[in-house]
Amino acid sequence: MKHSYRFFRNLDCEYFPCHRVKDEENFNCLFCYCPLYFLQECGGNHFDNKGIKDCTNCLIPHGPKGYDYINNKIMEVNRLKRKINT
Secondary structure, three states: OOOOEEEOOOOOOOOOOOOOOHHHHOOOOOOOOOOOOOOOOOOOOOEEEEEEOOOOOOOHOOOHHHHHHHHHHHHHHHHHHHHHHH
């Protein structure tokens, strides 16, 4: 993937890659900290680790389609909040 507003690989990061993956070439660092962390139902592969949301097994933000997934999920949550508030 080309570097762009949808994709960035930080090869200088001491944690790169921060998850075990087969294909480091397509590992996206753009969402190093997932913007969906605050959502209880984010759609990712997380688990409860003593009351803390642990996203160690989730690769959504780091995959080739992660940018679109995250932006669509944020728009979905915003639409639902607007419906509730009207």
